[in-house]
Every structure is written in structure tokens, then in C-alpha cells.
Amino acid sequence: MNLLLDLYLTWFKLGLFTFGGGYAMLPLIQREIIDNKKWATEEEVMNYYAIGQITPGIIAVNTATFIGYYKKGIIGGIIATLGVISPSLIIITLIADLINNFSELIIVQHALSGIKVAVTCLMLVAIKNLYKSNVKDKASLLIAISTFVLSYFTSISTTLLVVSAGVVGIVFTKLNLFRKDKS
Amino acid sequence: MNTFILLIFEFIKTGLFAVGGGLATIPFLNEMSIKYGWFTSDMLTTMIAVSESTPGAIGINMATYVGYHMFGIKGAIGTTLGLVFPSIVVITIIANMMEKFQDSKLVKDIFNGLKPAVIGLILAACMGIFISSLFNKDYSLKVSSVILLILLLFIQNKYKKIHPIFLISLAAIIGVVFKL
Incomplete structure (x- = not known):
């Protein structure tokens, strides 16, 4: 299949089945982009997520632009982005007129309760896999736990947390605190 | 200024300054609601609920909804493209730089x-x-x-x-x- 069409359709599928924002897209990215299409490695996707945190815009769009750009240049980035936003455009436009009642529909609420549990299951597994491949020493574990605690329990901005983690990365590497065989 | 152009301009601004994902667009939408009265804060709450219960990135869903509410399909496409435009530019520049610095x-x-x-x-x-x-x-x-x-x-x-x-x-x- 034509690569541009493949980029568009793959990101369309990711947009269509993501409930709850860019992070919830991670299990689908792992399956489609990393395992099936082999368009990026897990490590690269983690880098895109990190950069997506400190750059403007929506994480899902930023990740789509990154992967599209590396596969097929600027036009690839644009096509992947159009793919990931198309389902939203179509679905929201279709339901916009009944939107005031939509989220109150009982059947929607029941389906959504189930979907949320599935997203929880998928995210738990995704985070476990990321943990296994990215946290291999005590220094990394310390960074992961501190970032979680500061992000969840304080109002420190994400930008500041990401920038600090980058600085800590430089310092810890200088102090030889990361395991050598890592990356 | 023409409202349609102003609306798209506001969404480009949101795309450029909302750092850290879809939920970061909410403060900007709130500001639009207060400054221009394009939608009420009740509608904003509904929009958030609907965006969370439909597929797709939350920021995109909200942009599409506001655009459709204001100008129909033309508005939906305009606001959504406006919101993603800064991302495409910024990420393309960074992706290009990363290619050069990946071995650093x-x-x-x-x-x-x-x-x-x-x-x-x-x-x-x-x-x-x-x-x-x-x-x-x-x-x-x-x-x-x-x-x-x-x-x-x-x-x-x-x-x-x-x-x-x-x-x-x-x-x-x-x-x-x-x-x-």
C-alpha cells in the first residue's frame, strides 16, 4: 500500500479507538506503530512523548507528526496528523446537534463505564511494559517515583518537571548512577 | 475583525500556547467564553464531558465542537486545523533538529x-x-x-x-x- 495512505489510515484507526486523550493512545501505538508497522521503536515513542510534554499542542498530534515526518518528511507529518484528527471531526460533527443529551444517554454511560475499565487495564499493562524496558536501575526508579509524586500530588508544572528530569539525567550520567548497559 | 478569522486565530493561539496535552486547552476555551461570549461555561462543561466520552484526542474534539457550534462544518474544520497547525510546525522543526543531534x-x-x-x-x-x-x-x-x-x-x-x-x-x- 502507498505509504502516505497507510500513514493516514493507521492514524485514523488510532484516533477512532482512543478514549480519554493522548496517553490512552499508548497501548494502541505500541501495537500498531511499534509491533505491527515497525515505524518506531518503544524508545523513540517515549522520546516523542517526553518532547510532546514540553512542546505546544496535543500529545496525540505531536506524536503523529513525529512519526509521519520520519517516515515521509513534512508531507508525512501532515498526513499522519490529518489521520488522527479525522475521526474527531467526523464524529463530533455528526453528534453535535444532539450533543446536549449525548453524554446523558444511559446506554452511552454504560458503554463508557466498560470502556474506562478496558482503558485502565490497557494502561496498567502499557505502564508495566514501559517500566520493564526503561527502569533498570535505582537511579531511574528514583526519577520515575519522584516525577509521579510531584506530578500527582503537587501543582508543579509539567514543563518544569520535564526540564528538571533532563537536568537530573545529565547530572546522574556524570555521577555514573545509571547502569552502563542501558541504551 | 471577521468572527470566523478571529475564531481560527484564537485556536491557533491555543495550539501554540497549550503545553502538555488536550486538557491544557481548557483554560484557553474558558478565556474565549469570557472574552467573546461564543459559548457559556455550561456548554464548556458539556463539551468536556462529551469529548471524554467520544473517541479522539480531547483537545481536538473540543475544537471541532466549538467550530461546528459557531459556523457549521466550515467552522469545525477551521478550528481543528487551527489548533493542530502550530504543533505540525514546531514538531517538524524539532524532528529535523533531533535527526542532527541524535548522536550527541x-x-x-x-x-x-x-x-x-x-x-x-x-x-x-x-x-x-x-x-x-x-x-x-x-x-x-x-x-x-x-x-x-x-x-x-x-x-x-x-x-x-x-x-x-x-x-x-x-x-x-x-x-x-x-x-x-
Whole structure:
């Protein structure tokens, strides 16, 4: 299949089945982009997520632009982005007129309760896999736990947390605190 | 200024300054509602609920909805493209720079710190959905949801190749059938 069409359709599928924002897209990215299409490695996707945190815009769009750009240049980035936003455009436009009642529909609420549990299951597994491949020493574990605690329990901005983690990365590497065989 | 152009301009601005994902667009929408009166804060609340219950990135869903509300399909396309335009430009520049600096020792050292930090950030961002999927509003445990979670984890563990889309669809059907 034509690569541009493949980029568009793959990101369309990711947009269509993501409930709850860019992070919830991670299990689908792992399956489609990393395992099936082999368009990026897990490590690269983690880098895109990190950069997506400190750059403007929506994480899902930023990740789509990154992967599209590396596969097929600027036009690839644009096509992947159009793919990931198309389902939203179509679905929201279709339901916009009944939107005031939509989220109150009982059947929607029941389906959504189930979907949320599935997203929880998928995210738990995704985070476990990321943990296994990215946290291999005590220094990394310390960074992961501190970032979680500061992000969840304080109002420190994400930008500041990401920038600090980058600085800590430089310092810890200088102090030889990361395991050598890592990356 | 023409309202249509002003609307798109506001969404380009939002795309440029909302750092850290879809929910970061909410303060900007709030400001639009106060400054221009394009929609009420009630509508904004509904929009957030609908965006969270439909597929797709939340920021995109909200942009599409506001655009459609103001100018129909033309508005929906305009606001959505406006919102993603800054991302495409900024990420293309960064992706281009990363190609040049990917072998730099400093960049590798920085990512040594970023990779574990992102896992912490993802976990923190998911806590909301974890809690709302397993607990009621009064913080009592939703027993049926916990049973479903255990079932799904079991299926996922037994059939590692199972596609996430299948798991999501299965859970939606179970939700409707058993009135979760």
C-alpha cells in the first residue's frame, strides 16, 4: 500500500479507538506503530512523548507528526496528523446537534463505564511494559517515583518537571548512577 | 475583525500556547467564553464531558465542537486545523533538529533522565481514569468494574496477541449488557 495512505489510515484507526486523550493512545501505538508497522521503536515513542510534554499542542498530534515526518518528511507529518484528527471531526460533527443529551444517554454511560475499565487495564499493562524496558536501575526508579509524586500530588508544572528530569539525567550520567548497559 | 478569522486565530493561539496535552486547552476555551461570549461555561462543561466520552484526542474534539457550534462544518474544520497547525510546525522543526543531534552525548544524557520521568508523568495522568473507572463518586468501590478489570487483565495475560481494540469493544458490550 502507498505509504502516505497507510500513514493516514493507521492514524485514523488510532484516533477512532482512543478514549480519554493522548496517553490512552499508548497501548494502541505500541501495537500498531511499534509491533505491527515497525515505524518506531518503544524508545523513540517515549522520546516523542517526553518532547510532546514540553512542546505546544496535543500529545496525540505531536506524536503523529513525529512519526509521519520520519517516515515521509513534512508531507508525512501532515498526513499522519490529518489521520488522527479525522475521526474527531467526523464524529463530533455528526453528534453535535444532539450533543446536549449525548453524554446523558444511559446506554452511552454504560458503554463508557466498560470502556474506562478496558482503558485502565490497557494502561496498567502499557505502564508495566514501559517500566520493564526503561527502569533498570535505582537511579531511574528514583526519577520515575519522584516525577509521579510531584506530578500527582503537587501543582508543579509539567514543563518544569520535564526540564528538571533532563537536568537530573545529565547530572546522574556524570555521577555514573545509571547502569552502563542501558541504551 | 471577521468572527470566523478571529475564531481560527484564537485556536491557533491555543495550539501554540497549550503545553502538555488536550486538557491544557481548557483554560484557553474558558478565556474565549469570557472574552467573546461564543459559548457559556455550561456548554464548556458539556463539551468536556462529551469529548471524554467520544473517541479522539480531547483537545481536538473540543475544537471541532466549538467550530461546528459557531459556523457549521466550515467552522469545525477551521478550528481543528487551527489548533493542530502550530504543533505540525514546531514538531517538524524539532524532528529535523533531533535527526542532527541524535548522536550527541548531551542529548543521550538528557533522555536518560527523561525516559523514567515520562513513565511517572503517564502514571500520574492516568490516575484520574483509574479512579473514575473503579470507584463511584462517593469513593466506594465499583465491585462489578473491579471484576471486569480482573477478567480483562486475565484475558490480556492469557492471549498476549489480543488487539486493544477488541478489548475496548468487549468491555463496551459488557458495560451495556450488565449495566455497569
